[in-house]
Amino acid sequence: MLRFFARTDKSPIAQWWWTVDRWLVASVVILIGLGYLMAFAASPAVAQHIGKPIYYFANKQLVFLTLALGVFLAVSMLSPRLVRYLALVSFIAALVGVVATLFIGTSAKGASRWLMIAGVSVQPSEILKPAFVVVTAQLFAYHKTRFDGYALICAFALLVLCCVLLAGQPDIGQLTLMGLVWMCMYFLAGGSLRLLSVLGVLGIVAGGYLYATQPHVTSRVDRFITPSSGDTYQVDKAMDAIKSGGIVGVGPGDGRVKSILPDAHSDYVFAVAAEEGGLLIGSFIICVFAAIVLRALTRLKTEREHWIQLAAAGLTCLFGLQAIINLAVNLNLMPSKGMTLPFISYGGSSLLASALTMGMLVALSRRRSHSQMMARPISGVTLQAQFGGRA
Amino acid sequence: MKHAKLPLVTAGGDWAGVMNVHAVRRAGNVANHGVEQTGARLRLARIMFVLVFAVLGGRLAQLTLAEDPQRARVGMADSEVQVPRPAITDRNGVVLASQIYLTTLGANASEIQNGDAVVDQLRAIVPDMNAQRARRLLAGTRHYVELAKGLTPVQKRAVLNLGNPGLKLRREAQRVYPSGSVAAHVVGFSSTDMQGLMGLERRLDAQVQMSPVFETTLDIRVQHAVRESLSAAIGKFSAKGGGAILMDATNGEILALVSLPDFDINRPSAMPISRHFNAMTMGVYELGSIFKVMTAAMALESGEVKLDETFDTRAPLEIGAATIRDVHGEKRPLTPREIVIHSSNIGSVQLALRVSDVAHYDFMEKLGLTQRLQFELPETGAPLMPVRWTDIERATTSFGHGFSVTPLHALVAGAAMVNGGVLYPPRLTRAEVAVGTRVISEPTSMVLRDMMRDVVTIGTGKKANVVGYDVIGKTGSANKPARGGYDDDALITSFLGAFPHSNPRYALLVMLDEPQGIPETHNLTLAGWNAAPTAAEIIARAAPLLGVRPALHAPKAAREKIAAETDMPSLALTTEVPHAP
Numbered sequence: 001m002l003r004f005f006a007r008t009d010k011s012p013i014a015q016w017w018w019t020v021d022r023w024l025v026a027s028v029v030i031l032i033g034l035g036y037l038m039a040f041a042a043s044p045a046v047a048q049h050i051g052k053p054i055y056y057f058a059n060k061q062l063v064f065l066t067l068a069l070g071v072f073l074a075v076s077m078l079s080p081r082l083v084r085y086l087a088l089v090s091f092i093a094a095l096v097g098v099v100a101t102l103f104i105g106t107s108a109k110g111a112s113r114w115l116m117i118a119g120v121s122v123q124p125s126e127i128l129k130p131a132f133v134v135v136t137a138q139l140f141a142y143h144k145t146r147f148d149g150y151a152l153i154c155a156f157a158l159l160v161l162c163c164v165l166l167a168g169q170p171d172i173g174q175l176t177l178m179g180l181v182w183m184c185m186y187f188l189a190g191g192s193l194r195l196l197s198v199l200g201v202l203g204i205v206a207g208g209y210l211y212a213t214q215p216h217v218t219s220r221v222d223r224f225i226t227p228s229s230g231d232t233y234q235v236d237k238a239m240d241a242i243k244s245g246g247i248v249g250v251g252p253g254d255g256r257v258k259s260i261l262p263d264a265h266s267d268y269v270f271a272v273a274a275e276e277g278g279l280l281i282g283s284f285i286i287c288v289f290a291a292i293v294l295r296a297l298t299r300l301k302t303e304r305e306h307w308i309q310l311a312a313a314g315l316t317c318l319f320g321l322q323a324i325i326n327l328a329v330n331l332n333l334m335p336s337k338g339m340t341l342p343f344i345s346y347g348g349s350s351l352l353a354s355a356l357t358m359g360m361l362v363a364l365s366r367r368r369s370h371s372q373m374m375a376r377p378i379s380g381v382t383l384q385a386q387f388g389g390r391a
Numbered sequence: 392m393k394h395a396k397l398p399l400v401t402a403g404g405d406w407a408g409v410m411n412v413h414a415v416r417r418a419g420n421v422a423n424h425g426v427e428q429t430g431a432r433l434r435l436a437r438i439m440f441v442l443v444f445a446v447l448g449g450r451l452a453q454l455t456l457a458e459d460p461q462r463a464r465v466g467m468a469d470s471e472v473q474v475p476r477p478a479i480t481d482r483n484g485v486v487l488a489s490q491i492y493l494t495t496l497g498a499n500a501s502e503i504q505n506g507d508a509v510v511d512q513l514r515a516i517v518p519d520m521n522a523q524r525a526r527r528l529l530a531g532t533r534h535y536v537e538l539a540k541g542l543t544p545v546q547k548r549a550v551l552n553l554g555n556p557g558l559k560l561r562r563e564a565q566r567v568y569p570s571g572s573v574a575a576h577v578v579g580f581s582s583t584d585m586q587g588l589m590g591l592e593r594r595l596d597a598q599v600q601m602s603p604v605f606e607t608t609l610d611i612r613v614q615h616a617v618r619e620s621l622s623a624a625i626g627k628f629s630a631k632g633g634g635a636i637l638m639d640a641t642n643g644e645i646l647a648l649v650s651l652p653d654f655d656i657n658r659p660s661a662m663p664i665s666r667h668f669n670a671m672t673m674g675v676y677e678l679g680s681i682f683k684v685m686t687a688a689m690a691l692e693s694g695e696v697k698l699d700e701t702f703d704t705r706a707p708l709e710i711g712a713a714t715i716r717d718v719h720g721e722k723r724p725l726t727p728r729e730i731v732i733h734s735s736n737i738g739s740v741q742l743a744l745r746v747s748d749v750a751h752y753d754f755m756e757k758l759g760l761t762q763r764l765q766f767e768l769p770e771t772g773a774p775l776m777p778v779r780w781t782d783i784e785r786a787t788t789s790f791g792h793g794f795s796v797t798p799l800h801a802l803v804a805g806a807a808m809v810n811g812g813v814l815y816p817p818r819l820t821r822a823e824v825a826v827g828t829r830v831i832s833e834p835t836s837m838v839l840r841d842m843m844r845d846v847v848t849i850g851t852g853k854k855a856n857v858v859g860y861d862v863i864g865k866t867g868s869a870n871k872p873a874r875g876g877y878d879d880d881a882l883i884t885s886f887l888g889a890f891p892h893s894n895p896r897y898a899l900l901v902m903l904d905e906p907q908g909i910p911e912t913h914n915l916t917l918a919g920w921n922a923a924p925t926a927a928e929i930i931a932r933a934a935p936l937l938g939v940r941p942a943l944h945a946p947k948a949a950r951e952k953i954a955a956e957t958d959m960p961s962l963a964l965t966t967e968v969p970h971a972p
Contacts, residue, residue: 048501048534144425188436190428242454279455283448290444297437306425313433324443331450 016077019366021299027292028072028358031343034273034285035065035351038344042272043265045258057265057346064348068355075359076366080308083363087134087311090127090356097124098165113169123349125166125174130357132162133181133314140189141307155182172210172217173337177322179203184317189310224335235332237261238271242282242331249278265346267338270330285344286327292358293320299365308364315361319354476566478604479578479591481611482646482821487570487578488592494542495561496520496550501532502557509555516549517542535559566592568656574614575653576669577607577645577768577819589659589667591819593769607819608644613637616932617647621901624925625651628906628916634671634798635925637933640806640889640898642825643815647933648672648799673770675795676902679869680734680918681887682791682801684808687727688839689754690742692831698838701726704737711783715740718868718917731842731865732850736790743789744782751785757830758804758814760796767819772797791867798885798902805887806898809843809863812836844892855886855923857931859941863895864888864926866918871905881905884918886926890934897937901926 005014043057078086101115101124114121136155143151159182166175183203187196210217223235241257244250255275258264264272274282296316303309319342326341328334340347342354479488496517503509506529510522520539528536542550542560550558566581579590587593595605621635637647650670654662668674690696701724708715721733730738743751755761755776763773775795777784787793799817807814812835813827831839843863846852851866867885870877885902889895906921908914934941 051532054501141425184436188429188432190425190432239454242451243457245455247455274451274455279452282451282455286444286448286451290440290448293440293444294437297433297440300433301430304423304426306429309426309429309433313429313436317436320440324447327447331447331454333446333450 012077016366019368020076020362021295021365024292024295024299024358024362024365025076027288027295028343028362029069030288031292032065032069032072034288035068035343036062038265038269038273039065039346041252041255041276042258042269043346046262046265049259049262060348061346061351064351065343067348068343068351071352072355072359072362075356076362078360078363080305080364080368083134083311083360084138087131087360091131091135094124094128094131095162095165097122098128098162098169100124102165102168113171120348123347125169125171126349126353127356128162129174129178129181129318130315130353130360132158132178133185133318133357134311134360136182136185137189137311137314138307140185140191140310144189145306155186170214171338172214173325173339176207176337177318177325177339180321181314181318184321185310185314188313220335220337224332234261234263234268235329235336238268238330239332241271241275245275245278245282247279249274249276249281252276266340267326267336267345268330269345270327270341273344274330289320289323289327289342292316293323296361296365303365312361312364315357315364319357319361475564475603476581476585476587476592476595477602479595480604480606481574481609481614482606482644483610483612484606485570485611487574487607487609487611488566488568490564490566493540493563493565494544494547495537495563496539496542497535497537497559497561498529499534499557499559500529500536501534503529503555506530509558512553512555513538513550513558516546516553570611571657572653572655573611573618574609574648575656576650576667576671576770577609577614577648578656579768580656580659590669590768590770594767606821608639608646608821609648609819610646610936612936613933614647614649616936617929618649618651618653620925620928620932621649621651624901624903624906624921624928628903628909628912628921630906630921631904632670633901633903633925635899635901635929636671636799636802637929638802638806638817638898640810640895641815642822643803643806643818643827644821644825645817645819646897646937669768669770670902670904671798672764672766672768673772673797675772675775675797676883677792677795677869677872678798678801678883678885678902679791679867680736681805681865681867681885681900683731683734683739683789684839684843684865684887685754685758685804686739686743686789687731687842688808688831688835689751690727690745691835691838692754693746693750695745696727696742698727702730702738702741704730704735704741706737708737708740708786710740710786711781713783713786715786728838728842728845732845734851734866739789740786743785748780748782748785751788752780754830755788755794757828758807759816760794760800760804764797764799764803764817766799766817774800791869798900801885801887802898802900805865805900806889806895807831808839809836809889809895809898840889840892840895843889847888851917851919852886852888852923854919855888855926855930857890857927857934860890860930860934860939861892861942862888862890862927862930863892864899864923866923868916868918882916882918884916884922886918886922888926888930890930891939891942893942896939897934899926899929901929 005017007018039058039061043061044054047056047058048054075086097115101113104115113123113125115124136158139151139155139158142148143155159179162178163175166178183196183199211221212218237257237260241255253276255272257268257275258272261268270282270285273285293316296312300309300312303312322339323342325334325337325339326345329336329339340350343351476490478486480486496513506526509529510525513520513525514522517539525538528538547560550560564585565583566585568578568580570578577590579587579592581587581592587596591605591607617635617637621633624630625633632651634650635647636645638645648671650668652666654666659667691698703724704717705722715736717735717737721729721735725733725735725738727742730742761774761776763771774797777788777793784793803814803817807830811833812829812831814830815825815827840863843865844861846865847856847862852864855862855864865887867887869883870879871881871883873881883902883904884906885900887900889898901922903922903925906916908916912920
């Protein structure tokens with residue numbers, strides 16, 4: 001059925017077609033399709049609400065989605081070696097960008113997270129996440145294979161550095177996500193559970209500190225625990241929207257929540273989808289995310305390259321956790337947190353970051369022949385390790 | 392190479408080591424060990440992800456399946472009035488308040504490009520639309536502009552057939568009150584967004600369980616009769632206002648409650664807001680001599696006063712710095728019965744001072760005169776009782792001065808005086824079983840009935856009599872309190888009555904605010920000249936509606952004579968002649 005290319009075709013596209021995880025690619029394309037759909041379902045109402053032209057957000061999002069599709073496909077064709085370079089370059093660039101936001105960033109809603117680059121506002125912290133994951137995965141792999149304590153310390157130092165920068169913006173949501181993904185990767189890398197529990201406790205202490213010192217964190221958590229203590233307008237309206245959706249939804253375009261919530265096109269896009277499409281569309285979206293995560297993790301079973309295994313797992317966790325946090329907020333299972341739903345929420349930076357994440361994940365999960373692996377050792381360490389050598 | 396020699400294999404911790412026994416055993420080298428360990432832990436990660444996504448899916452199912460989708464409709468839920476408000480009816484099922492649904496035509500101006508063309512299309516469908524205004528609104532960018540109200544179903548379909556998505560049709564509920572201003576203060580009214588603002592309409596908001604019909608105890612026919620009679624009286628005596636309440640004395644059900652001036656509840660803002668004031672349940676007044684009935688009841692009930700005892704009312708009574716005088720001035724010793732009939736202030740004070748101050752206050756409290764009434768209408772007034780309770784306050788209280796209550800308070804207490812001695816709280820909803828509290832004994836109540844009958848036959852309330860209905864009652868004329876004392880020219884006159892005498896079924900209170908003297912009343916303004924005849928008129932009209940049969944007692948001798956002359960022996964035997972229809 002899928003014989004667009006001959007097995008013997010050695011062109012890059014044919015190579016890609018035969019080695020890529022086509023289910024994963026299909027799932028991502030479905031998500032991007034849903035993104036197109038939601039751009040027209042949710043954002044015109046929001047644009048109207050704030051007095052912009054009706055397709056203001058939708059048109060921008062169309063451009064971004066198309067761009068994201070391109071980035072995703074292009075990145076997915078890279079070899080693992082190029083993925084490493086791409087990650088390193090974008091990590092450094094994003095880091096510089098994040099530092100720059102602290103000084104010349106444009107602020108919105110009390111946080112300076114955006115940079116104006118050639119008339120487009122970019123959120124460097126979004127790009128930072130996938131790049132960070134790939135870089136850290138290499139450090140973990142290095143640590144595990146070479147028993148290099150310094151690599152672990154480096155990985156931790158990178159986390160601390162990123163956390164400090166994100167806390168400066170402040171962007172507690174991204175910070176939490178990064179911390180969680182780091183811990184997941186450390187766990188998957190075979191990290192010490194004792195150390196992990198210490199880090200977990202540290203994380204809880206840090207959360208408590210934020211709760212005690214950051215007024216907006218305090219109020220969000222308080223409002224989640226005791227809804228009567230404050231204004232729970234957005235969450236309440238999202239709940240009403242989802243409830244009113246029922247099994248089949250109120251019908252495309254007939255949803256009401258999108259004309260009420262200011263974040264209907266970004267953080268609460270799932271509520272809009274569930275209102276208009278009901279349980280059917282809502283569970284479909286959840287299933288697509290679950291399918292991507294499980295498919296990617298399952299595929300890693302056969303991966304023999306440790307850093308690739310860790311990087312792919314880390315990217316999957318990043319993608320999955322971000323989706324889970326957004327869904328949980330939409331379903332009122334968590335305090336509200338500025339987290340977008342990958343590919344479906346409005347936002348250019350978030351979209352490109354998601355495309356980068358999934359592109360690198362697909363690239364890393366492509367099947368490679370044994371000879372390819374041997375021919376392009378990614379590090380001396382691996383080579384030595386594979387031949388039983390010791391440093 | 393044996394794994395035991397690897398110094399850092401257990402860097403992942405003991406547990407990790409256990410998890411990866413197989414992996415380590417099989418692994419030929421360090422790198423594979425790491426990969427195997429990660430592979431094992433990935434299994435755990437997969438399980439966790441499956442669980443978390445399952446929780447999310449379950450939560451979504453819970454939210455979407457558990458609730459009735461219509462109830463949670465976003466935006467609609469803001470008004471919280473999804474349940475239709477019940478219709479309000481009188482005791483015979485006549486609708487006093489109901490709702491109709493109107494279609495309102497609006498538009499999202501920013502979605503409509505060619506406003507003028509659209510207006511022309513709409514004009515053909517809705518001719519009475521203000522085209523100029525519509526053009527102006529559609530030229531703007533507002534997201535909702537209202538163009539026309541009250542579209543018919545045909546017009547609605549025609550608008551839908553235009554197929555213009557910028558046009559918005561809304562179904563809007565509107566309360567209608569067929570009774571207009573007849574029962575304005577009882578029914579009350581709602582705002583356009585279905586929030587009750589007054590009367591029973593406001594009361595309904597507090598109702599948790601809404602049945603489709605809210606049946607009141609009002610009888611709209613009686614209400615209408617009462618209102619008309621009262622309105623005529625107010626006109627005749629040039630009074631500022633007035634009110635009347637008709638109550639079933641045997642269970643507290645209110646059949647008519649009129650407060651004038653009133654207003655059309657269909658257009659509540661068309662009249663000055665002062666007309667919204669319910670004088671009968673919210674206004675508090677010094678109602679005067681009608682409370683002499685209660686004072687007599689208290690004195691007799693206490694056992695301190697005998698019916699045949701006499702009280703000297705010849706000289707004004709000095710109490711502290713105050714002097715109590717009589718208006719009518721019989722200037723002779725009076726029995727308690729005569730004190731009530733001739734409305735003697737001096738006598739009433741003496742009756743009241745026979746009982747202890749505590750017993751006096753307790754009696755007032757028992758009659759509900761010291762507390763705000765529990766009533767279905769939200770508009771209730773709290774009585775103003777004297778701050779001190781010495782002889783002078785007790786003296787003025789005995790003839791209805793120095794304390795203010797709502798007219799409804801007075802009626803409820805008055806009904807208890809004549810119905811056999813049981814106080815029934817007033818009510819606008821029908822009760823299966825009326826629960827009251829005994830406040831005086833039955834014999835005392837019988838005595839009071841007779842006293843009040845005498846007021847109407849030989850006392851100050853003669854004009855309240857209606858042939859056949861044996862009206863009983865008591866008049867009250869009170870000077871209105873004014874700055875530093877009382878206004879000699881401004882009276883609140885009232886008549887507290889009941890009928891029929893033999894077993895009072897209905898109690899009535901009529902109040903007039905500052906009635907003026909007219910030649911017919913010899914320019915007198917006392918209650919006997921205005922409130923009493925108004926009560927008579929009300930009873931004459933309401934009693935037949937209520938099914939009370941008039942008892943016509945002609946003198947026995949005359950009846951026998953007529954019977955003999957007309958050769959109709961039955962006439963001589965009949966004591967009660969049915970009222971001719």
